[in-house]
Amino acid sequence: MKRRIRRILSLCLACILLGACATEDGRVLDPRFDTEEYLPQYDMQNEFSFTNVACETEDIIYYMMSMAEQQIHYYNKETGEGGILCGKPECTHAENGCNSFAITAGGLNIYDGRIWFITWNPSAPGSILYAMDLDGTERERIQTLSYQGGHSTKMHLHRGYLYIGVSQREVIDGEPSYHFTITRQEIGNESDEPELVYENRARMSQQFRYIFKGNSLYGYCQWAESTDIEKTTELFRCDLRTGTQETLAVWDSTSMNPGGLWIDEEKIYISESELLGEEEKRETWTTQLWVWQYSLKNGTIEKCMEITHPRAGGQWEIGPDLYLGAVEQVPQEEKFAFTIMDISGEMVREYIVENSPPEGELPGQMTYGMTEEGMICSISWMLEQKEKGDPAMLEEIWWVPVDPTEEVRELAEYYTYTLA
Numbered sequence: 001m002k003r004r005i006r007r008i009l010s011l012c013l014a015c016i017l018l019g020a021c022a023t024e025d026g027r028v029l030d031p032r033f034d035t036e037e038y039l040p041q042y043d044m045q046n047e048f049s050f051t052n053v054a055c056e057t058e059d060i061i062y063y064m065m066s067m068a069e070q071q072i073h074y075y076n077k078e079t080g081e082g083g084i085l086c087g088k089p090e091c092t093h094a095e096n097g098c099n100s101f102a103i104t105a106g107g108l109n110i111y112d113g114r115i116w117f118i119t120w121n122p123s124a125p126g127s128i129l130y131a132m133d134l135d136g137t138e139r140e141r142i143q144t145l146s147y148q149g150g151h152s153t154k155m156h157l158h159r160g161y162l163y164i165g166v167s168q169r170e171v172i173d174g175e176p177s178y179h180f181t182i183t184r185q186e187i188g189n190e191s192d193e194p195e196l197v198y199e200n201r202a203r204m205s206q207q208f209r210y211i212f213k214g215n216s217l218y219g220y221c222q223w224a225e226s227t228d229i230e231k232t233t234e235l236f237r238c239d240l241r242t243g244t245q246e247t248l249a250v251w252d253s254t255s256m257n258p259g260g261l262w263i264d265e266e267k268i269y270i271s272e273s274e275l276l277g278e279e280e281k282r283e284t285w286t287t288q289l290w291v292w293q294y295s296l297k298n299g300t301i302e303k304c305m306e307i308t309h310p311r312a313g314g315q316w317e318i319g320p321d322l323y324l325g326a327v328e329q330v331p332q333e334e335k336f337a338f339t340i341m342d343i344s345g346e347m348v349r350e351y352i353v354e355n356s357p358p359e360g361e362l363p364g365q366m367t368y369g370m371t372e373e374g375m376i377c378s379i380s381w382m383l384e385q386k387e388k389g390d391p392a393m394l395e396e397i398w399w400v401p402v403d404p405t406e407e408v409r410e411l412a413e414y415y416t417y418t419l420a
């Protein structure tokens with residue numbers, strides 16, 4: 001309660017300091033949003049802050065494949081039932097008219113009782129935002145977006161706005177650089193020009209995340225200026241009522257993989273990891289994993305966990321109850337491993353995928369998100385092609401419950417073929 005009062009007091013203070021400007025701009029789109037409490041109908045699902053190709057209701061997870069496929073799938077955690085999300089009568093789910101079609105770049109969002117996603121606009125540049133009922137019916141075109149794409153896109157719906165975060169290459173005075181922006185525009189209002197919420201420019205690669213709490217956006221951006229080894233990470237906050245932004249913390253990073261971002265009542269958590277060992281000898285690989293915690297009360301940042309872990313390549317997501325989850329590679333065996341641990345680094349569950357195609361190489365893995373109940377992730381294999389027309393890649397989606405007594409399940413698989 002004390003914290004609440006302090007927050008209200010500090011908001012009042014901000015209003016006084018900003019004066020008339022705050023009265024004019026310090027607003028929310030709807031009186032329902034005039035609260036710092038969590039609104040399940042209208043707030044982003046912070047569990048899916050990575051590429052958000054997954055989202056969930058209490059019983060059902062919705063997800064897409066990260067590789068070639070462009071259809072929304074569902075999985076019912078209670079019944080174990082799942083498939084392509086399309087409620088269109090007599091649909092073969094193979095043609096463009098299928099209700100399940102979307103593009104992974106836009107991600108999936110549950111908002112106001114429906115599922116939201118984008119597809120490219122076939123008749124003009126840009127893309128289109130759609131919403132659909134959760135049973136795959138009533139697919140509705142909402143608005144055309146000027147958004148042009150970008151592999152790093154993270155698109156989230158929160159309290160009446162569509163937010164798009166993207167890092168794009170540009171050239172300034174003949175020098176290449178990266179430009180990271182988060183913009184927002186009103187959902188359902190095509191004439192609303194995208195408004196800049198945050199931006200950062202850097203010479204070398206940028207990685208970023210953002211999540212929401214009430215009427216604040218919290219995010220990090222990691223960038224490099226001259227070499228990809230020396231990186232800087234900034235944790236920032238944007239006040240969405242007043243349009244102001246502040247830097248909360250800045251630190252030097254040795255990580256190749258800034259990962260999960262999570263916020264609770266008192267702290268913000270950021271995971272980072274670095275691959276150790278000799279590059280050409282995968283049997284020597286291990287991972288250094290650590291978690292930062294930023295105190296919202298004190299404005300201080302410190303490491304709350306640091307461990308060495310005998311796996312490689314994991315992108316660690318943080319979720320409710322501060323569980324960390326990642327899909328990783330087992331260095332000695334060319335296998336995938338799913339790992340869930342608590343914030344102190346104690347192992348909660350580990351599962352090694354035993355059905356690897358024997359000749360398969362491991363090109364990639366992706367942790368979609370860590371929820372209260374479990375982790376959803378994607379793994380893929382490069383396949384040996386014996387004859388023309390053989391599949392070239394296999395991708396599988398897996399569900400890993402936090403509870404070690406519940407079964408780890410493969411939800412779907414998808415083969416990609418090269419053109420013969």
Ligand SMILES: [Zn+2]
Nearest residue numbers: 086091093098
């Ligand atoms: Zn269909």
